Amino acid sequence: MMISLGISGETNAFDLLPASDDKLTWLNNAITISLFTDARASDDDALPDDSNDRRGYWGDIDLPEGVSLGSKLWTLDRSKIIPDTLNTMHDIVTDAVQWLIDDEHLLAINVTVERDTDNVNRVNFQLDCQLINGDWVSIFRSHEVQS
Template structure:
C-alpha cells in the first residue's frame, strides 16, 4: 500500500507532486524523514537542555510500547562545532531514531555515516543505508538540514 511521499527538500520535509496528484512511495522515505527530522524529547539531564526545554512530541507519553519515542535528538547538535565527537553523536542519534525499522522488521540493518560537507565543511551530512529482506538496498543522503558553528 502506498503512502503520500514526504521528501526532505532544502531545510524541511515536503510533499511532491506527480502530475496533478501527490507523489506516493512505500512509506520508507516518509518514515526515515519523520524519524530523523522530528525533534525527539531529550533525555532527563541531557547536557545543555533545561528541564523545561526538552522538546519532543507529547504523544510519546502515551506510546503503546514503553519507551517508544518518535524523532531524533539531532536537534541537540544545532549549535555544536564540527568535531569528530559531534559527528559520532550525529551517527548515534540517527541510528537511535531509525532503530524502529529493525525492531519492527522493516529492515535487516541500518547504517549511518555522518560527515562534514559543503565548501568549508560547514554542513553536517548524513548518509543512511537501509538493507531490507528480499528488497533492494535503499540509500538516502541528507545535507542541508544543519549548519554548525
C-alpha cells in the first residue's frame, strides 16, 4: 500500500489517499507534486500580486543553483484565460515535468492544455506519458485561476 495525492470528493482539494504501490501511483504523485508545488519565480517573472514574494519550495536548497522543484503556475493566478495564457501554461507544465524524461522515468510526455467548458476559471491539463516499456498512459489535472 502506498499513499497517493488524490482529489478528495468532499473538499475538492488534494488529500492523502491509500493507493496501490505501483509505478502509476508513483507517476501520478510525481506529476501532482511537479505541477502544484510552487517553483521559485525568476527575477524577471511577473508576480500575480505585485509583491516581492517569489515563493519556492524549501527543499530547493538541496538542488543545483537555479533549479526549483515545482511549477510557476501560481504566477498566472490572476491572469485572464486567453490563448496566450494557455500557451504559457503549456510551457510551464512542460517545463515542470521535463525532469521525468531527463531522469529516465518516461520516454516522452505530450501536454495538452485547454480551458474547461463548465468552469471558465479552470484550465485542464492532459499529460500523455510514454512509459519506459513503450506503453502510453494519460494523466489529467486541472488548475483554477483566481481572476
